[in-house]
Amino acid sequence: MTTISALLAGHSADLPAIGAPGRAWLSYGELRSLSADVATQLRSFGIGAGDRVAIVLPNGPEMATAFITIAQAAVAAPLNPSYQQEEYVFYLGDLNAKALVIADGYEGPALAAAHDCGVAVLRLQAFDQRPAGQFGLTGTFAAQPVVGPAGPSPDQIALILHTSGTTSRPKIVPLLQSNIAASARHIGASLALSETDRCLNVMPLFHIHGLIAAVTASLAAGGSVWCAPGFDALKFFGWMKDSSPTWYTAVPTMHQAILSRTDRNADVIAARPLRFLRSSSASLPAQVMRALEATFKAPVIEAYGMTEAAHQMASNPLPPRAQKPGSVGVAAGPLLRIAHEIENHLIDGVGEVVICGPNVTPGYENNPDANAKNFFIQDGQRWFRTGDQGALDGEGYLSLTGRLKEIINRGGEKISPLEVDGVLMDHPAVVQVVTFSTPHPKLGEEVAAAVVLREGHSATEREIRDFAASRMADFKVPRRVVILSEIPKGATGKMQRIGLAEKLGLGTAD
CATH class of the missing domain: 3.30.300.30 (ANL, C-terminal domain)
Structure with a gap:
């Protein structure tokens, strides 16, 4: 299974795949049918397998299915719905986007930016009375519809995201079909996901954490994803009651907001027991991990990920192995080592965390300087520098000191x-x-x-x-x-x- 299509192919057609508040479940059979329809629609609009399609949609089931279906037929490029027009102009141009998918009726800054950039606009019409995530696309038909391959190849780009660009110009990170498939399988193996699992997703779906850990890994395992319209601590336990999840994944600040409301929702926690909770994208304070474990009476799995790795690199294991508070766990997919912070070789002790594996991006797009700085080869293996400082203990658990650029x-x-x-x-x-x-x-x-x-x-x-x-x-x-x-x-x-x-x-x- 080295493509997104292959991840979806083997599951029973009647199993639930995508859910949402007040909506019927979209089955795997319906998701596969929707994927075929979207591919046909994109080709009719002149969009080929290598063309970039930016997606600006609010969180919810349509955002999840838009990503999954478009990434099987073209290159999906989700963008933050909160950007301003100048930001959209930058990202659409930097991506060389051929089309922009926006909600039917949307008249915001992404639309104005698309007009500025000469990018085709595709309107997504959600079908509220149909199962969650069902949609259709409308746009201008091409004079010559694209005739493309039946499905994407493993080495074809499926997803493009930008780095955060906190201290420099954002870098373009292309992720191949094989990168995403590998990461989804790694996460599924780490969490022992199966078709009996259901993820309550509160993570934004323009970010690698929600796209891969919540949505793609669940679908790869034959599980289901219940898509909330974003994160809201006031509504979280109502969603938990409605969706009956076996797990959720979030960033530490979300977990802390959820903890602040657990006393008044003890009945929901008892009635909807979780198999585990997952935390990623930032360091989870040990105090918060212990409080979550005590409150939910379930293991808290802290994972370590980044965009360039199609998310997951390390993860605390499920019981009976230990979850170590303050550690981001053991290697969970790619090889994980420590390298000298300046010289290109592996070392023991404290240094820069590096990874090597099938989930790692082939390299930043149009940025040879960044690739030369962030990749090196030793003993025939290509290592990616994460920019994080850390060390491995005797059991292979990784503890991070911090981002190298954040060390004081x-x-x-x-x-x-x-x-x-x-x-x-x-x-x-x-x-x-x-x-x-x-x-x-x-x-x-x-x-x-x-x-x-x-x-x-x-x-x-x-x-x-x-x-x-x-x-x-x-x-x-x-x-x-x-x-x-x-x-x-x-x-x-x-x-x-x-x-x-x-x-x-x-x-x-x-």
Whole structure:
């Protein structure tokens, strides 16, 4: 199974595949039929297997099926529905998109950008009275419809996403059919997914986490995906009651928001027991992992992924093997090693995490400098540099120190922001924390932290700093602690370290 089509092919036609609030289930037979219809429609619009189709849709079943069906017939390129017109102009141009899929009736900035870029517009008409995810496409028929192959080949690009571009221009990451199929199988194996499993998806479907871990891995295993219209902690337990999931996957900030509402939803948790919970896309504080386990009485599987790996690289294993709080687990698909941070060779000890495997992108598009910097070959194997610093313990569990570009260099002393996060999270009044660097005229960088206090608790900056000072060396103690009602987050719910000092107006420290 090295294509998305092959992943879907073997499941019984009557098994449920895609669900949503208030909708009948879309079966695997109906999903395969929809995939064939979408391929025929795209060809009639002049879109071939190698053409890029940008998708701007809200979260929900149609976004899930649009990705799955379009990626079997062309190159799917989901984009964040919250972008502004200038951003869409950039991404449509950078992708060299041939078409843009938007909802019927949508008149927002993506449409204006498509007109600016001369990109064909395809309208997606959802069929609300039909099973979840059923849709049709309307557009301008081509004078010469494309006659394409019956199905994509394993080495054909299926999905294109951009890196976050936090500190530089976003890089284009092409993922092959074989990359996606491999990652879906890796995730399914890590979680022992089967046709009896159901994922409650709250992750955005313009991001690799939701697209691959929630949707594609579930479908590869013959399981089902119940697609919520985004994340809403106030509605989560209602969705859980309606969908009867066996698992869900989320980023740590989502898990924390869910935890804040568990006391009043104990009946739902008891009536809808989960087989496991999954966390990825950012480091899960050990305190949050333990609280989730105690509350849901189920293992919490923290995984480590990134776009260039078609998501998963490592995962904490299911019982009876241990889930180690603070670790992102063991290699879960690709080979995983530690490399010298500057020189191109593998090492023991602390260094840059590197991977090699069938889920890894063939390379950034039109970016030879980035490829030269991020890939190297040793002993005939091609290793990808993740940009993360970490180390493997004697049992093969990986612990991350942080992103190399996020490591704080305070006058030559290297400080892991994750380590400081872990200490501050032990303070009884702290519910969320993100440690980051601020500029310093003499030391270069200084340590700062933004915290959110637990409801009903109070603490001063001095009290939090004193707490940290009692548990770690002085040079690691944050010189500034900013108490916020909410920490700024990115589009996928991850807290942002880079640029946080500027966002909070923290200039050069004294």
